[in-house]
Amino acid sequence: MDEKMATKANIKDVASKANVSIATVSRFLNGKTERMSKETASKVQNVIKELNYVPNDAARQMITKKSRMIATIVSDVDDYFATEMFKGISSILDAQGYTAVLFDSDSNKAKEQGVLRIIGEKSFDGLIMQPILRKEADLRDAVRRDMPIIIVDRELSDSSLANVVTNNFEISQQVTRYYLNQGFDQVIIITGEVTGISTREERYNGIKSVSSDTMLIEVIDGDTKLNQTYAELKNRLIRDDKRTLVFALKERWLLYLLPKIIADGFMVNQRVAVTGFSDTEVIKAINSGTSLINQNPFLLGASAAELLLNELNGETNIKNKKIIIPAEFK
Amino acid sequence: MDEKMATKANIKDVASKANVSIATVSRFLNGKTERMSKETASKVQNVIKELNYVPNDAARQMITKKSRMIATIVSDVDDYFATEMFKGISSILDAQGYTAVLFDSDSNKAKEQGVLRIIGEKSFDGLIMQPILRKEADLRDAVRRDMPIIIVDRELSDSSLANVVTNNFEISQQVTRYYLNQGFDQVIIITGEVTGISTREERYNGIKSVSSDTMLIEVIDGDTKLNQTYAELKNRLIRDDKRTLVFALKERWLLYLLPKIIADGFMVNQRVAVTGFSDTEVIKAINSGTSLINQNPFLLGASAAELLLNELNGETNIKNKKIIIPAEFK
Numbered sequence: 231m232d233e234k235m236a237t238k239a240n241i242k243d244v245a246s247k248a249n250v251s252i253a254t255v256s257r258f259l260n261g262k263t264e265r266m267s268k269e270t271a272s273k274v275q276n277v278i279k280e281l282n283y284v285p286n287d288a289a290r291q292m293i294t295k296k297s298r299m300i301a302t303i304v305s306d307v308d309d310y311f312a313t314e315m316f317k318g319i320s321s322i323l324d325a326q327g328y329t330a331v332l333f334d335s336d337s338n339k340a341k342e343q344g345v346l347r348i349i350g351e352k353s354f355d356g357l358i359m360q361p362i363l364r365k366e367a368d369l370r371d372a373v374r375r376d377m378p379i380i381i382v383d384r385e386l387s388d389s390s391l392a393n394v395v396t397n398n399f400e401i402s403q404q405v406t407r408y409y410l411n412q413g414f415d416q417v418i419i420i421t422g423e424v425t426g427i428s429t430r431e432e433r434y435n436g437i438k439s440v441s442s443d444t445m446l447i448e449v450i451d452g453d454t455k456l457n458q459t460y461a462e463l464k465n466r467l468i469r470d471d472k473r474t475l476v477f478a479l480k481e482r483w484l485l486y487l488l489p490k491i492i493a494d495g496f497m498v499n500q501r502v503a504v505t506g507f508s509d510t511e512v513i514k515a516i517n518s519g520t521s522l523i524n525q526n527p528f529l530l531g532a533s534a535a536e537l538l539l540n541e542l543n544g545e546t547n548i549k550n551k552k553i554i555i556p557a558e559f560k
Numbered sequence: 561m562d563e564k565m566a567t568k569a570n571i572k573d574v575a576s577k578a579n580v581s582i583a584t585v586s587r588f589l590n591g592k593t594e595r596m597s598k599e600t601a602s603k604v605q606n607v608i609k610e611l612n613y614v615p616n617d618a619a620r621q622m623i624t625k626k627s628r629m630i631a632t633i634v635s636d637v638d639d640y641f642a643t644e645m646f647k648g649i650s651s652i653l654d655a656q657g658y659t660a661v662l663f664d665s666d667s668n669k670a671k672e673q674g675v676l677r678i679i680g681e682k683s684f685d686g687l688i689m690q691p692i693l694r695k696e697a698d699l700r701d702a703v704r705r706d707m708p709i710i711i712v713d714r715e716l717s718d719s720s721l722a723n724v725v726t727n728n729f730e731i732s733q734q735v736t737r738y739y740l741n742q743g744f745d746q747v748i749i750i751t752g753e754v755t756g757i758s759t760r761e762e763r764y765n766g767i768k769s770v771s772s773d774t775m776l777i778e779v780i781d782g783d784t785k786l787n788q789t790y791a792e793l794k795n796r797l798i799r800d801d802k803r804t805l806v807f808a809l810k811e812r813w814l815l816y817l818l819p820k821i822i823a824d825g826f827m828v829n830q831r832v833a834v835t836g837f838s839d840t841e842v843i844k845a846i847n848s849g850t851s852l853i854n855q856n857p858f859l860l861g862a863s864a865a866e867l868l869l870n871e872l873n874g875e876t877n878i879k880n881k882k883i884i885i886p887a888e889f890k
Binding site for chain 2: 282284297299301307308310313314316317320324329331332333334336341344345348350351352374375454455485486489511512515516
């Protein structure tokens with residue numbers, strides 16, 4: 231290994247051994263083979279292999295200004311929804327010779343701005359992000375250069391950037407209506423802070439648009455096992471003798487609440503029903519009778535990657551383009 | 561925004577406005593301020609801010625050869641263990657002005673090799689990886705340049721690379737012994753393919769080292785909800801009238817099996833006990849009486865990042881260094 235390192239070949243070595251100009255090797259490396267003969271191209275390729283030549287990326291980027299790397303920012307890498315979305319992005323980009331890399335903004339505005347600044351400085355060809363910042367101008371200020379950006383899962387408040395989202399409002403409305411038709415009287419919504427996160431706002435508004443008897447229980451920071459949240463929920467379930475739908479805006483909360491709700495017997499005779507947004511099959515494993523809203527994070531990511539490729543290939547104008555991926559209730 | 565783009569400042573503009581040489585601006589950008597006066601440094605900084613100057617990264621890298629980006633490769637980004645590890649890595653690197661970026665090898669050797677090749681070509685300063693390849697030589701062949709590499713979670717079969725792992729063998733041995741002492745007769749091990757993944761091999765060997773009555777049920781690809789696996793497990797539990805420990809080498813399998821085991825009444829009178837490696841609190845939410853092995857992926861990642869920083873700062877020789885993070889049983 232050390233020997234190989236010591237005798238590392240450079241572009242000059244390749245050119246001289248292949249008996250072509252440096253410019254020809256450079257064109258070959260950048261995929262511009264249309265102006266050279268097949269023989270030349272294959273000769274250069276063989277020498278590159280033989281000398282085990284690795285192009286200096288920084289140098290190559292100076293010429294092509296293309297890195298074929300796409301940055302993805304998600305708000306929390308620990309969230310299965312986010313990583314499945316990333317798998318969808320990768321599946322499309324891989325096939326086109328791009329590599330997707332993942333950054334975590336940790337649900338933190340300052341960190342998101344820092345990551346954007348770094349992505350702007352480095353030679354990424356494009357960016358797909360699940361934003362915390364709400365305004366396009368704030369994103370642009372942080373990234374500080376012109377690059378294709380696709381917004382996924384969430385929406386900016388004022389933006390012409392291409393956007394891929396779930397039909398959060400409509401599906402929340404439909405599902406609430408379904409339970410009201412089954413004779414449920416009130417809806418208790420389990421959520422984190424609603425204001426500032428477009429997905430939660432949409433879901434909350436969807437529920438409120440059809441039910442006049444809703445109340446909100448906010449999961450507070452630090453209540454990781456939802457003991458406090460459940461104590462509050464339990465009080466309300468005991469106090470109000472109504473048929474109640476517990477609607478969680480995120481799967482993780484359901485995971486902790488559902489076993490407690492079952493254990494306390496609230497689901498007997500359908501006094502209480504539980505639903506919510508779900509990304510995995512775990513809730514069904516706990517209680518197979520629960521109906522849930524399944525988004526399609528893989529398809530959200532894949533669609534965002536396709537939009538980005540369109541933009542990179544100059545095929546279509548993606549400004550103001552919006553793709554809505556419907557969720558399923560089952 | 562467009563106006564700002566059109567009048568983008570370059571390093572010459574900064575130098576001329578600050579009335580210093582381009583070399584001085586370059587030194588400033590690369591943090592080499594020890595040879596300039598405070599006045600000069602602050603003048604350059606103010607001009608950079610005023611002109612909203614963004615250093616051309618590729619150009620800067622040509623000079624410094626440092627990108628301050630660290631690549632992380634995990635075998636499956638959908639795995640909570642992997643992303644928590646990444647959060648640990650980021651927590652240490654962020655504080656030192658490095659940015660961690662995440663790549664997914666998708667548990668696929670060819671993809672891992674492709675990602676390694678790209679990381680080798682790009683200007684990452686270091687690499688932390690949870691490998692699928694088993695030999696250092698294979699990693700080196702793919703990455704094709706000398707760079708600091710830390711191996712985390714898994715072990716290579718023949719390598720002097722620094723390594724951070726859980727005490728997989730010992731904790732599996734301890735936990736099995738604990739259940740044998742409680743009067744359990746046999747151990748059924750739930751796992752994916754064991755051969756080739758060092759963590760699984762270690763766990764499997766740890767269990768076998770104290771129990772002579774073990775059997776293995778391998779979760780086959782495509783049995784995502786573990787219906788087939790459970791059918792096989794159920795047959796064995798019915799056939800053998802023994803007190804049985806079901807030991808899952810990975811949390812996800814436990815999630816699907818535990819509710820079925822409970823529903824079929826196998827846990828009554830402690831006929832069957834269930835344990836396994838667990839990363840989240842979800843199993844406890846399903847059954848609070850279950851004792852589990854908790855690794856510390858955050859600390860695994862943070863320790864790997866610290867080793868890498870040591871290497872990058874030239875502080876210590878990390879060759880052959882091995883850090884073992886003990887898991888907890890609770």
